Amino acid sequence: MTSGMEAEQFTVRVAGPEEDPAIAALVVEGFIDKFRPVFGRRMDRSVKIMEKWIGLEHASGGVTSLVIEGYSAGEIAGSVGVRTAASREDVLARGLWRNLERNLGLPRALWATTLLSYPRYATSSSEAYIERLVVSPDFRRQGMARRLLAAAEDLAREAGKATVALHVGGTNLAALRLYEGEGYEEVSRQRSLLTGYFLNIRDWLYLKKEL
Numbered sequence: 001m002t003s004g005m006e007a008e009q010f011t012v013r014v015a016g017p018e019e020d021p022a023i024a025a026l027v028v029e030g031f032i033d034k035f036r037p038v039f040g041r042r043m044d045r046s047v048k049i050m051e052k053w054i055g056l057e058h059a060s061g062g063v064t065s066l067v068i069e070g071y072s073a074g075e076i077a078g079s080v081g082v083r084t085a086a087s088r089e090d091v092l093a094r095g096l097w098r099n100l101e102r103n104l105g106l107p108r109a110l111w112a113t114t115l116l117s118y119p120r121y122a123t124s125s126s127e128a129y130i131e132r133l134v135v136s137p138d139f140r141r142q143g144m145a146r147r148l149l150a151a152a153e154d155l156a157r158e159a160g161k162a163t164v165a166l167h168v169g170g171t172n173l174a175a176l177r178l179y180e181g182e183g184y185e186e187v188s189r190q191r192s193l194l195t196g197y198f199l200n201i202r203d204w205l206y207l208k209k210e211l
C-alpha cells in the first residue's frame, strides 16, 4: 500500500499540444501487442499515426489528455485521455481515415479500421469516457495509473458528469485489478471473434463508476 504514496511526488497535469509525440510513443509501447497485428510490416509508422490520432482527438473536441511527469518535468511517465463530450465526427473520422490511408495504403488501412473499431462506444452526456491509459514500463507499480485515473475522475466531475466509464480487454489482468480496486464495476461486455483471433482479446468489458 506504499505505492500510492510514492506516486504523490509525481505531478499530473493537462498535456500541452507539443506533447502529442511523447504520448503517442507511450501508447504504442504500452499497447504493442494490439498494434503489431494492426500495423504489421508498417509498424514503423505506428508512432506517427498515433501522434496524428491524438492530435485529431484534441482538435475535434471532447478529449483532454493528462500526463504524469517522471523524475523531471520534461519526462512523461504515463498518460490518459478523457472524453467529456462528443467529437466533431466529420473532423475525427475523416482525419483518422486519411491518416491511416496515407501511412498504410488502402488495404491495410481498411484492415486497421476494422480491428480498431472495437470496442464500440457511443458518448453520453452524463458520462465521461477514459481511454488509452498507459504507464511506461520503467514506472509501473508505483501508483501512477491510480493517480492518472483519480485525476481523470476529477476532470469528469468538474465537467458535471455523473459517471465515468471505460473499456478493458478481458485478458488485461493488470488493468482489471487496477479498475476493480478503484471501484469500477462491469456493466456489460462485447464479444468479437475478430479481435479474439487477431488481438487475443475476445471480450471487451465495459466498466463504470459513479462519481
Ligand SMILES: CC(C)(COP(=O)(O)OP(=O)(O)OC[C@H]1O[C@@H](n2cnc3c(N)ncnc32)[C@H](O)[C@@H]1OP(=O)(O)O)[C@@H](O)C(=O)NCCC(=O)NCCS
Pocket: 001, 003, 004, 030, 031, 132, 133, 134, 135, 136, 139, 140, 141, 142, 143, 144, 145, 146, 147, 167, 168, 169, 172, 173, 174, 175, 177, 178, 179, 181
Ligand atoms: C495497466 C497499467 C496502466 C497500470 O499502471 P501502473 O502505474 O503500473 O499501475 P499502479 O501502480 O497505479 O497500480 C495500481 C494497482 O493496479 C493493480 N496492478 C497494476 N499492475 C498490475 C500487475 N502487473 N499485476 C497485477 N496487478 C496490477 C494493483 O492492484 C496495483 O496496486 P498495488 O501496486 O498497490 O498492488 C500499466 O500496466 C500499463 O500501462 N499497461 C499497458 C497499457 C494498458 O493495458 N492500459 C490499460 C488499458 S484499459
